[in-house]
Amino acid sequence: MRHRIAGAVALALGLLVVCAPLRAHHGGSDYDTTNLKTLKGTVTEFNWSNPHCQILMDVKQDDGKVVNWSVETLAPAVLKRAGWSPQSMQPGDQVTVTVAPSKRGTPVGTLRKAVLASGKELTGGYIGEQEQPNP
Amino acid sequence: MQRIRVHTRLSLLVPISSLTAVLAFSQFTAAQIGAASQKTGAPAAQSSSAAFDPRDFSGVWNPAPLLQPKGEVNPLDLGGNPNPLPPFSAVGMTKYQANKKFIDAGDVLDCDPYGTARNFFTPRPFENIKAGNRLLQHFEYYDNWREIWTDGRKFPDDLEPDYMGYSVGSWDGSTFVVESKGYNGKQFLTWQGFPLSPQMHQTERWQRIDHDTLKIVFTFDDPTMYSKPWTITYFYKLKDWALDAHPCTISALKQYDDKVSHKDNLPGRDYQPQN
Numbered sequence: 001m002r003h004r005i006a007g008a009v010a011l012a013l014g015l016l017v018v019c020a021p022l023r024a025h026h027g028g029s030d031y032d033t034t035n036l037k038t039l040k041g042t043v044t045e046f047n048w049s050n051p052h053c054q055i056l057m058d059v060k061q062d063d064g065k066v067v068n069w070s071v072e073t074l075a076p077a078v079l080k081r082a083g084w085s086p087q088s089m090q091p092g093d094q095v096t097v098t099v100a101p102s103k104r105g106t107p108v109g110t111l112r113k114a115v116l117a118s119g120k121e122l123t124g125g126y127i128g129e130q131e132q133p134n135p
Numbered sequence: 136m137q138r139i140r141v142h143t144r145l146s147l148l149v150p151i152s153s154l155t156a157v158l159a160f161s162q163f164t165a166a167q168i169g170a171a172s173q174k175t176g177a178p179a180a181q182s183s184s185a186a187f188d189p190r191d192f193s194g195v196w197n198p199a200p201l202l203q204p205k206g207e208v209n210p211l212d213l214g215g216n217p218n219p220l221p222p223f224s225a226v227g228m229t230k231y232q233a234n235k236k237f238i239d240a241g242d243v244l245d246c247d248p249y250g251t252a253r254n255f256f257t258p259r260p261f262e263n264i265k266a267g268n269r270l271l272q273h274f275e276y277y278d279n280w281r282e283i284w285t286d287g288r289k290f291p292d293d294l295e296p297d298y299m300g301y302s303v304g305s306w307d308g309s310t311f312v313v314e315s316k317g318y319n320g321k322q323f324l325t326w327q328g329f330p331l332s333p334q335m336h337q338t339e340r341w342q343r344i345d346h347d348t349l350k351i352v353f354t355f356d357d358p359t360m361y362s363k364p365w366t367i368t369y370f371y372k373l374k375d376w377a378l379d380a381h382p383c384t385i386s387a388l389k390q391y392d393d394k395v396s397h398k399d400n401l402p403g404r405d406y407q408p409q410n
Contacts, residue, residue, distance in 0.1 A: 045394075049390055050383065051387065051388070054394045056394065070394055070395045075381070077379035080379055081376070104400055108398055108399040127258040128197065128198045128199065128200050128211075128259075129197055129199035129200070129201070
């Protein structure tokens, strides 16, 4: 009996893992690089993490509604070479970022440039010897 | 290939579900071991006219994709319809189309090692480290390691297939010739999803053409996926950098998924591989 219960638990655990959603990853073609968008707002989170860092920020739209945007960047190693650090943004900071927005029309974009609360300007960094699509 | 991998997991893991948690934990543990790898500094990059030892490839090298000769298959052309395509076999074309469909649905990150070719064509640096009878390669993006044996050994008869393969290096004058086999075929050869099979025999000819430029000609000989061997010529620039490699972790992927992919309704998130 104990073996049956253990087997059932193991099966359930296994199915949980098997059924977990796949981890999706953006490619460069997901973003509209021809129509960059400038966002001014308040940082709610800055996650210094692979595969890509994330800036979450509240942005007030023209109609007064506040929308929380997700702005992904390149990897921490790339940002570091472009002058960033994990402390570059803090929740509550007023920042302006330029993004290539998602082609799906969602409040998601990929970073091109940021003006920090201190007024310092930083790019989104480069990969390879020249700027390349974002894999 | 990732599509096949996921399908394989589905078919294998359900019958052996009691091992699933162990497998997941092993993958996570392996990533943590990679994190503990000691990082080393690179020699300072100098001008291209500086003296150099043509047999010394140590240091940190950054890909320079735009130096690739025009007309070759571009391993970083993410624009939907790469041109030209490699000489696929019928099997290879079918695999590529399936892989492309999978990638177009949002690509998938699962922390599996990138293999050697995809690491070389990822626009992130790698470091070469001399280590006695081996040259070690450390690829920054996924914190993957490769060892190239330089003690004259041949390929073992009992090669155990792996993502990173088994590599041996020898000298042809000042050209370092690296041959590798023993790939498990569970990874893409390039970002676009060009496939490889366990029959892949990869040859690289490394030449340091000046102080800060490394040229590598890759030849891919895989009769299952390609009708004939084909080549890519790629260049790398010596950098005065220390690598900042981070292992792929399940928790970081989950965070990315929650904060970005889910919010963007990325179709890949819920994409289910088809038989």
